[in-house]
Amino acid sequence: MRKDDAQAIIAKALALARAEHCEVTLTGENSASTRFSNNAITQNIAKTNAGLTVLAAYGQTKGKAATNDFSEEGITSCVRRAEEIARASEPDTEYLPPVSQPSYKDVKAHFPATEAATPEERAGAIREACTLCEKAGLNLAGSFATEAGFAAVGNSRGLFGFWPYSDARYISTVLTGDSSGWAESVSNDVTQVNPLTATGIAKQKAEAARNPMEVKPGKYTVILEPAAAAEMILFMLFSMDAKAAHEGRNGFAGKENTPVASPLITLRNQADHPCCPGAPFNIGNWEWVLPVTGGMPVPDVTWIEKGVLKTLMYSRFWADKTGHAYTGMPSNLILLGGDASLEELVASVDDGLLVTRFWYIRYVDPMTMLFTGMTRDGLFRIEKGKVTHGVKNLRFNESPLAMLRNTVKVGKAVRTGIGLPNLTPPLLVKDFTFTSGTSF
Amino acid sequence: MEKIIQDLAQEALDATLDAGAAYADVRFLRMKRQNIQAEDQRVSGINDSEELGFGVRVIDKGAWGFAGSGVVTKDEVKKVARQAVAIAKASATAMKKPVSLVPEPKRVASFKTPYLVDPFTVGIDQKVGLLLEINRELLKNTGVKKAEGFMIFKKDERLFASSEGSLLESEVVTSAVGYQATAVGEGDAKVRTYYPPPMTKGYEHINAQDLLANAKRVADQAVQHLHAKECEEGKKTLILDPQNLALTIHESVGHATELDRVLGYEESLAGRSFATPDLLNNLEYGSHEVSFVADNTLAHGLATHGFDDDGVEGQMWFIVNEGLFKGYSTSREVAGEIGWKRSTGGCRADHWGSIPIVRIPNLSLAPGKKPMSLDDLIHDVKDGIFIEGRGSFSIDQMRCNFQFGGNAFWEVKDGKITQMLKNVTYQSMTTEFWNSCDAVADERFWVQDGIMNCGKGDPVQVSQMTHGASPARFRNITVRRGRA
Numbered sequence: 001m002r003k004d005d006a007q008a009i010i011a012k013a014l015a016l017a018r019a020e021h022c023e024v025t026l027t028g029e030n031s032a033s034t035r036f037s038n039n040a041i042t043q044n045i046a047k048t049n050a051g052l053t054v055l056a057a058y059g060q061t062k063g064k065a066a067t068n069d070f071s072e073e074g075i076t077s078c079v080r081r082a083e084e085i086a087r088a089s090e091p092d093t094e095y096l097p098p099v100s101q102p103s104y105k106d107v108k109a110h111f112p113a114t115e116a117a118t119p120e121e122r123a124g125a126i127r128e129a130c131t132l133c134e135k136a137g138l139n140l141a142g143s144f145a146t147e148a149g150f151a152a153v154g155n156s157r158g159l160f161g162f163w164p165y166s167d168a169r170y171i172s173t174v175l176t177g178d179s180s181g182w183a184e185s186v187s188n189d190v191t192q193v194n195p196l197t198a199t200g201i202a203k204q205k206a207e208a209a210r211n212p213m214e215v216k217p218g219k220y221t222v223i224l225e226p227a228a229a230a231e232m233i234l235f236m237l238f239s240m241d242a243k244a245a246h247e248g249r250n251g252f253a254g255k256e257n258t259p260v261a262s263p264l265i266t267l268r269n270q271a272d273h274p275c276c277p278g279a280p281f282n283i284g285n286w287e288w289v290l291p292v293t294g295g296m297p298v299p300d301v302t303w304i305e306k307g308v309l310k311t312l313m314y315s316r317f318w319a320d321k322t323g324h325a326y327t328g329m330p331s332n333l334i335l336l337g338g339d340a341s342l343e344e345l346v347a348s349v350d351d352g353l354l355v356t357r358f359w360y361i362r363y364v365d366p367m368t369m370l371f372t373g374m375t376r377d378g379l380f381r382i383e384k385g386k387v388t389h390g391v392k393n394l395r396f397n398e399s400p401l402a403m404l405r406n407t408v409k410v411g412k413a414v415r416t417g418i419g420l421p422n423l424t425p426p427l428l429v430k431d432f433t434f435t436s437g438t439s440f
Numbered sequence: 441m442e443k444i445i446q447d448l449a450q451e452a453l454d455a456t457l458d459a460g461a462a463y464a465d466v467r468f469l470r471m472k473r474q475n476i477q478a479e480d481q482r483v484s485g486i487n488d489s490e491e492l493g494f495g496v497r498v499i500d501k502g503a504w505g506f507a508g509s510g511v512v513t514k515d516e517v518k519k520v521a522r523q524a525v526a527i528a529k530a531s532a533t534a535m536k537k538p539v540s541l542v543p544e545p546k547r548v549a550s551f552k553t554p555y556l557v558d559p560f561t562v563g564i565d566q567k568v569g570l571l572l573e574i575n576r577e578l579l580k581n582t583g584v585k586k587a588e589g590f591m592i593f594k595k596d597e598r599l600f601a602s603s604e605g606s607l608l609e610s611e612v613v614t615s616a617v618g619y620q621a622t623a624v625g626e627g628d629a630k631v632r633t634y635y636p637p638p639m640t641k642g643y644e645h646i647n648a649q650d651l652l653a654n655a656k657r658v659a660d661q662a663v664q665h666l667h668a669k670e671c672e673e674g675k676k677t678l679i680l681d682p683q684n685l686a687l688t689i690h691e692s693v694g695h696a697t698e699l700d701r702v703l704g705y706e707e708s709l710a711g712r713s714f715a716t717p718d719l720l721n722n723l724e725y726g727s728h729e730v731s732f733v734a735d736n737t738l739a740h741g742l743a744t745h746g747f748d749d750d751g752v753e754g755q756m757w758f759i760v761n762e763g764l765f766k767g768y769s770t771s772r773e774v775a776g777e778i779g780w781k782r783s784t785g786g787c788r789a790d791h792w793g794s795i796p797i798v799r800i801p802n803l804s805l806a807p808g809k810k811p812m813s814l815d816d817l818i819h820d821v822k823d824g825i826f827i828e829g830r831g832s833f834s835i836d837q838m839r840c841n842f843q844f845g846g847n848a849f850w851e852v853k854d855g856k857i858t859q860m861l862k863n864v865t866y867q868s869m870t871t872e873f874w875n876s877c878d879a880v881a882d883e884r885f886w887v888q889d890g891i892m893n894c895g896k897g898d899p900v901q902v903s904q905m906t907h908g909a910s911p912a913r914f915r916n917i918t919v920r921r922g923r924a
Contacts, residue, residue, distance in 0.1 A: 035898055037704045040536035041503065044527045045899075047793035048520075049493065049510040063564070066489035068510040085486055088564035090572060093482045119505075119530035127534045141707035143898045173708055247585060248624040287485070359711070360834045364845060364865060367628050368924035372843050372865075374836040376711075395834075395841055395867070399924045435920065436867055438841035439714070 001028045001050060001150060003162045009052065009070055010154035016079045019056035019086060021097050022156040023294045025283050026052050029149035030115065034122040037141035039130040044119060053284070055294065056082035060091040094291065094317040098155035102281075102297045107163060109277040111189035114166035115148035122146070125170070129199040133174055138203060142172035146190055151283045153295040161281045161295055169417045170195045173377055174206040178440070179390050181205025182356055182377035184227070186417040188277060205356060205378040209390030213381065214437060217394060221352035222432040223345050223382070224403070226416050226424040228355045232371065233267070233335060234419035235361050236400040239369055240303070241290055242312035242324070251369035251401070252312055260309045261404030264338070267304040269330030276421035278331030290329045291315045298331045304404070330420065337413030337425030345411050345428050347385040353432075354380040354387055358396075369399045374438070394434040406430045441468060441599045441609060448517045449601040452496050455521035457603060461498040461528065463541065464521070465602040467749060468494045468512075469792035472560055472595040478571035479588050480579065486564070493792035496524040502538025503531035508793035541772040542783055544752050546605035551746020553613045554739075555642030559593035562643045567591055570648050571619070577655035578621040583663035585629075589619035591646065592638070592892065598745075606751040614638060614742065614904065615645040616892055619655070621662040630862065632662035633829055633847050635683070637889040638904070639740040661848060661860070668860035671849065671921050677824030678866055678914045679817050682887035684827045684846050685805060686907035690891050692870040693725075693732050694800035694907070696839035697759050698786070698896075699768040701798075703777055709898040711837025714870070715765060717778045723765040726874030729912075731806040732759040734769065736785055741802035742890040742904040745788070749796035752785035759803060763875070771798050790901040797897045804888070804908035808880035817879055817913045824852040825864060825919065832865060832922065843867040845922055865922035876917060881910035 006026050013024045028050030035043035052075065053066040063085025067078040122144045133140035148166040153159065168190035174181045183201035185193045224232070245252040252260075271278045282292040293316050302310050311327055319326040346354065356378030364370040374395050381389040409428035416424050449466045456464035470492045477485035494517065495508035505528025507520045571589040578587035594614040601607050616638035622631045634654050639645055680688065696713045700706055715723070725732075736743050736754035747753045750772045758766040768778075769786030789796040818826060831845025849861040868876075890906040 031899070033899055034531070035708065036534065037707050038536060041531040041534040042705050043506070043795055043797075044504055044531040045506040045508070045795050046523060046527060047495075047508045049491075049508075049793055051489075051491065051510075053489075062483075062486065064485075064487045066487065066491070068491040068493065081488055085488055085564050088568070089486055090483050090565075090568050092484060094484070119527045120533070123530040123533050130534060139704070141704060143708050145899070171708055175707070248627075249586060249622060249629045253627070291484070359837050362832050362834045364832045364843075364922040365863060365924060370922060370924040372832060372834045374834065374841065376837055393836060393841075395836070395843060397843075397865075397920070397922075397924075402924065436841060436843075436918075438836045438838070439869070440836075440838055440840070 006150060006152040006162055007160060010152060010160065013052065013054055013075050013079055014154055014156055016076055017056060017156060019058055019083050021057040023055040023098050024052065024154045025294050026152040027149065027283060029147055031147040032119065033143055033145035034119060034126060035143040036126050036130065039134045039140050041123060041126060052078060054079050054082040056086045057095060058086055060093055060095045061089050062086050062092055062095050063089055096293060096316050098157045099159060099293060099295060100157045101159045104161055104280040104297055105272045107272045107277045107280045109166065109188045110148065110164035111166050114146050114168050114188065114190040117146040117190050125195040129172060129195050132196065132199055133203060136203065138206060139175040140172060140199065142170065144170045144195060151279060153281060153283060155295055159295045163280055168193045170198055172199045172202045174199065174202040176206050176210050179206050179209035179212055180377045181209060184417050186415050208387065209378055209380065212390035212392045214392050215381065217434045217436050219431045219433050221349055222429050223349065223352065223354045224427045224429060225356050226414050226426055227357040227418055229427045230416040230418040230422050230424040231358050231361055232400040232403055233333060233424065235371060236369065238289055239366060240313045242314045243318045245312050251367050255309050256312060258309060259307045260401055261304055261307040262407040263307040264407055264410050265304055265307050265404050266302065266336040268302040268334050269332050270300045270334060271298045271331050273332060273334060276332045276415050276423050278421050282328055286329045291317065292328060296328055298328055301327045301330060332421040334423045335413060335425060338410045340409060340411045342411055342426050345409055345426055346382055346387060348409065349382045350384060352382045353391060354382055364397060369401055370397060371400065372397045392440060393438050395436045396433060397435045398433045403429050403432065441597055445599055448512065448514060449599060451514055452517045452521045453601060453603050455518045456496060456498045456525055459522050459525035461500045461525050463499040463603055464496065465600060465751065466494060466496045467792060468599045470597040474560065474593040476567055476571065476591045478568065478575055480575055480586065481572060483568055495792050496521045497795060498524045498528050499539050500525050500528035501532035503528050503535045504539055505531055506795040539773055540776050542776040542781060544750065544772060544783065548607045550609040552611045553640045555613050557643035559613065559615050559643040560595060574619050574651055574655055577652060578659045581659035581663060583623045584621045584659045585624040586622035592616040600749065600751055602751050608747050608751055610746045612640055612745050613642055614640050615643060617646050617651065621659045623662040623666040625666045628666060630662055630665035632658045632665055634658045637887060638742060638892050640742060640744055641740050664860050665848065665862055668862040671861045671864040671919060673920050675916045676919045677821045678917050679821065679824060679826040679911055680914065681828045681911050682909040683829050683889050685909040685912060686889040686891065687830050687833050688844055689803060689805055689907045689909065690800065691833060691835045692839060692842055692873065693759060694803050696870065697768050698798045698800060699770045699774040702768065703774055710896050714838045714840055719765055721764060721766065724763050724875060725760045725765040725871055726763045727877045728763045729808060729880050730763050730874050730877050731761050732803055733806050734759050734784065734801040734803050736801045738802045738906060741906040743802045743906060748785045748787045749789050750783060750787040752783045755785050757784055769798055769801050774798060788903060790903050794901045797901065799903045800894060800905045802906040805880065805912065807883035807886045807910040810882065812879055812881045814881055814885055814911045817881055817911055818852055818857065819855045821852045822854055825861060826850040826852055826857060827864065840869050842870065863921050863923040865920050867918045867920060873914060876914045877912055878915055880912040885910040
C-alpha cells in the first residue's frame, strides 16, 4: 500500500470517529518464505494482508477493534465496535490521550529488490546451497524469507506517520550424522543476503563438530557468538519495564544508575542506524512488554553505558508519573562491539567453550533474572587458543546480568536476525554456568 | 459460511486446476478474537478483532505452493490461486521426490463446537466487571501488590474445499479465563495463578462463582509462596498435578511425536525428535503406568475441530500404550513417508494466511486403572515435592533434556504435605522421566487442561490443544534450586 492510500484509510476512520479520542494504526505486508529440509524445498508460501486497528477513548475508558476489511462498511464497523467497547468498559487509569504531531526520524529500511524477490530467486539460491551440502554427503535445512510492508499511524490530534520497510533472512542448519552447524544472513536488502556464504559457515561448523565429546556440566569460560548473545539480551529486555522494577516485580528493581555489567558493555538503540534500522514510531506490536501510545517516536536511548544501567523502559504513563524521560520500547538494539574478530577471541582462551547459538531460553526466576536454555547447532571445546572438538549440547542456568558482568572481551558486532533488528558482538564470558547435558 | 464464499472457493479451485495443479485445496477463515486484561482496578487491555481471508494450497509438478490473501474478491482469489501454482513450480526446481498424499475419503460435512452462549454476544461490561471484581478480591490480602486477570475468546469459521471433492465447514469457539496475584517482599516477588482449563466452549465456560471462590486462596498462597522455604536440591519423588503435567506432556511427548519434525521438516526452527520410526513398537517411552491417548474427537478439546486442514476427520489413537511407543501425529503428506495408509489428522494452520503443518493433537495421559487418589500418591512418599501449575519450561531440540518449574510447590515428608517451598525446578531426560512414573491417579482426578499458545513452524504459527491428566508420581527426579 502506498503512503497516500494508507493516509486515506486512516483519514476515513478518523472522520468516522465519534469518541473523544481516536488512534488508528494501519499495517500491511507482502511476505514470502521458502523452507527446505533434507536438501529439498518442503514449504513455499506467500501472504498478502493488511490490518486496521482503531483505539477509541472517552476520558480514560478505551476500546480497541481491528479488521482487515477496508470497505466503507468494514471501516465503519471497526470504528463503531471500538467505540461500543469503550462505552461499555471501565477506565484504564494509565491511558493518556493521543499526542500531537512529533517529528520522526527518516529511517530507510525499504529496498525495492526485497519487495520484488521471487520464489524462483529464492529457489535458485536454495538449490545452490543444497547442492553444496549434498555433494559433501550432508543434509541442509533452513528457510529464506522476504517481506515488504509498512506501518502507518494517525490520531484525532492530526498526527500521521508512515514507514515502509523490508526484511530478508536466510537461515541454514547443516547436519552430519552426529553433529550440526548453523548460520544466517540478514539484511533489509535481499541483495545483501548471501545464502551460500551462510551455508558454507554452517557446513564448516557441522563438519568440525563431528563425533562430539561429552563435557561435565559446570562453570566455563565461553565465547558466545552473536546469535547466542543477542538472544540473552532480547530476553533481558523483556524485564526492563521501569514500572515493574519500581514495584519490586522484576530483576532490575533498585538497579538504575548502578553498575550491572562489565565496563565493556554499552547497549543502546538508534532507529536510523543504517546497519539495523528500526521503526521510527511505536505501533503497539510489543505491547505485552511495555504499554505504548501509537505514534510516539522511538527516541535514541543508551540503556547500559560502560556497564552502568542508565535507564529502564518508561511507558508514557510511567514517565509522566515519575518525572523521568520517556523511553518507550526500542525498535532496534545495538550492543557496542570491539575490534577483535571471533578468531582473535578464540585465540585468547586457554580452556573454554564456543557457543554458536542458544535454544528455548526461558525465565526460571524473574527476580534474579535466572534463565535456562540449551546450546544448539555447534558447541565446541576451545583448548590453548584453538577450537579442538565438537561437544554434546549443554543446558545452562544463568542470568544475562551475570553474563554481562563476567564479559571480559567483546568482538566485532554483526547484524543478527534474533528478535528486534540488532547489532551484537561475540562475547567472551567467564564462569558461565551449565547444569546438565543431553544425548547429542 | 456464506454462499458467496463457497462460490469463491470453487473459483480458486478452478483457477489452480486451469494453471496445471494436480491437487488443490482452499481454506477460507473468518477469525474473531477478543482479549481483555485487567491490572488491579484498571482495564489494561481490551482488544477485539475480526478478519477474513483465504489460503490456497496446491501441488504442481510434485511440489507444494501456497498463497494467501486478506482481500476477498473474485479477481484476488483467481490471482492468488495462480500465484500458488507459480510458487509450486518454483518449489519443484529444488525437489527430491514428489509430494504424495495418503488417501482420505472425500466428504461433505460440517462441525460446530457445542456451546450455549456465544462469547461475542456477552457484554463487555459483564466481562470487565468480573475481572475487576476478582482483582478486588485478590487485593483484599494486603500482601498482594499486583492483581492481574484476563479473558480470551476465539471464534473461527472455516470453509475447506479440495479438488478431491471435499467440502467441509466448521465453527470452533474457544473460551479461556485466568488470573494471578503477585506478592512482593524484600528483593523477591512470587506469583500464584488460577487458570481454569481453556476449552472449546462458549461463555458458559466462564464460571464467575468458581473464579471468585478461589480468589482468597490464590491471594493467600501468593503471600505464603513469598515466605516459603527454599527448596533443597537432590533426587526426589515428585507428584505433579494435571496442570503441571500438561506442559510436560506437551513438550516431551507432544512435540516429540509430530512426524514432520521426526522426518526433519522442522529442523530449521523447532528441531527434530529422538522418537524415530524405527522405535515404534520397540521403545519403552514410559513405564507400564503410562499411556498417552491422542483424541481429536474429545468433547471441548482445544484441537477438536471436526477435521483438520488436510480434510481428515478427527480420530483417536495411542501415542504410547502402557509404556510402549505406538504412534505419531501426522499430515497426509508425512503419513505416507513411513508407509502409513491414513493420516491421523493433525495438519492444522493457525491463520488463513498460514500453510497447514503437523500439530500436536489433544494428547492426554490416561488415568490410572487402579483406584488411586492424590492422597494415595502422596501417602507413599518419604521425601518429595507436590507441584501445582506451570512455571518455567525448556527442552532441547531433540526433545530429550528438559527443565520445568511450577507455580506452587509443597514439601512432602513421610507421606504428608508439610509446608510450601519456593524456587523449585526439575530436570530430566524424556524417556527416563516417563519410565520413572510409578503411579497415576484414577479418572476421578483427571483434568482436561490445555495449551493456548503452542509455537511451531517457520514462519511461526500459534496453535492450541488439550492435555488431560490425573496427578502422577515420579521417582528419583533431579530437583534444583531455581534462583541465581
